[in-house]
Amino acid sequence: MDRLTTLMERFQLSVSPASAGEANLLALGEQGKATCLVFFPRGEAQPVGDKQILLSVKVDWVAGHNPLMAALPLSVHFDLTENAETRDLVQLMLAESAGRRCGAQSVVNRLGEVLMVRLLRGQIEAGATESGLxxxxxxxxxxxxxxxxxxxxxxxxxxxxxxxxxxxxxxxxxxxxxxxxxxxxxxxxxxxxxxxxxxxxxxxxxxxxxxxxxxxxxxxxxxxxxxxxxxxxxxxxxxx
The missing domain is CATH 1.10.10.60 (Homeodomain-like)
Known part of the structure; x- marks a missing residue:
């Protein structure tokens, strides 16, 4: 049973690079290595402490009518230290952004969509403390x-x-x-x-x-x- 595919198909997901002030998804870390993701479903990112912002992107998933986005908490934290596959995905996005090679923008966008699926999947698997979808x-x-x-x-x-x-x-x-x-x-x-x-x-x-x-x-x-x-x-x- 797939709990995400219908939502992914009905609500088009867009992920694009953005400045830290305009982004709502951040990859944080130290010495160039990502250690966590922080997602702000309701809007722009908030202060995140003293960790370095390695990657900042803007996620648009039709938040006004998407029931899953509406059910997410104000901020979503995803620990990358215990998820090697997702950490490698973030590092690949960082490499593409830094390299600025032909097609890098498209690669970052597509990888960003995969990253969001993994983040949302993690939230569903972890459950929720408040009622909602x-x-x-x-x-x-x-x-x-x-x-x-x-x-x-x-x-x-x-x-x-x-x-x-x-x-x-x-x-x-x-x-x-x-x-x-x-x-x-x-x-x-x-x-x-x-x-x-x-x-x-x-x-x-x-x-x-x-x-x-x-x-x-x-x-x-x-x-x-x-x-x-x-x-x-x-x-x-x-x-x-």
């Missing part, structure tokens, strides 16, 4: 249901269907989902559908087609839900 994905039972919702948002889901995906009784599933994710399964499904609908409308899809795609009974019902979530009618967003 990160905590849900960290739970092996809930994550099966959440991935099913992410992969098939247009299916007419019930709590019973999702409980079966998780391998739990319906009552236990609903209780655990609300405790870990912070909302009901149907509430999360509605938000996920509207997030995807926002993307589809912005690229020019018709309101009626989007409503059908995400299992709304009528375009009028979809319009009411969309207006409540975003404060505007879906037709006003179409093709923007």
């Amino acid at each position: 990160l905590a849900g994905l960290a739970d092996p039972r809930l994550s099966r249901a959440i991935v099913a919702l992410h992969d098939h948002p247009g299916r007419v889901w019930s709590n019973g269907d999702l409980a079966a995906e998780a391998g739990l009784s319906q009552s236990r599933f609903s209780e655990l989902f609300a405790s870990e994710v912070g909302e009901t399964p149907m509430g999360y499904l509605r938000r996920w559908r509207l997030t995807l609908a926002h993307q589809d409308l912005a690229r020019g899809d018709r309101v009626e087609a989007v409503a059908r795609r995400y299992a709304y009974v009528s375009p009028e019902g979809f319009t009411r839900a969309f207006r409540k979530a975003y404060g505007v009618a879906p037709v006003s967003l179409r093709g923007r």
Whole structure:
């Protein structure tokens, strides 16, 4: 089961070099060797102590609507001293940046995407102390249901269907989902559908087609839900 691929595909990830004042992902270290990563999902980097900033990049992963980005803490720390593969990846990015050879910019961008996947994977595997999507994905039972919702948002889901995906009784599933994710399964499904609908409308899809795609009974019902979530009618967003 892949807990990240659908999110990676629906929310385009961009990583590009930036000054330390504009970056939100820093590689820190000593004597040219990276020892940790610090990521600030909400915006620009904050003071990080006396360690040397070896690499600074700007990560854009549609933070305003990406549920995983919204679930991350204010700062994410990733220890490189115990992860040789990721440390080597950072060192390769440093070498490409310093060498300024042909195509170096593209290499740094692609390696930065891989670096973010590893960082996010580490956060999911480590779990979360607060409720949210990160905590849900960290739970092996809930994550099966959440991935099913992410992969098939247009299916007419019930709590019973999702409980079966998780391998739990319906009552236990609903209780655990609300405790870990912070909302009901149907509430999360509605938000996920509207997030995807926002993307589809912005690229020019018709309101009626989007409503059908995400299992709304009528375009009028979809319009009411969309207006409540975003404060505007879906037709006003179409093709923007």
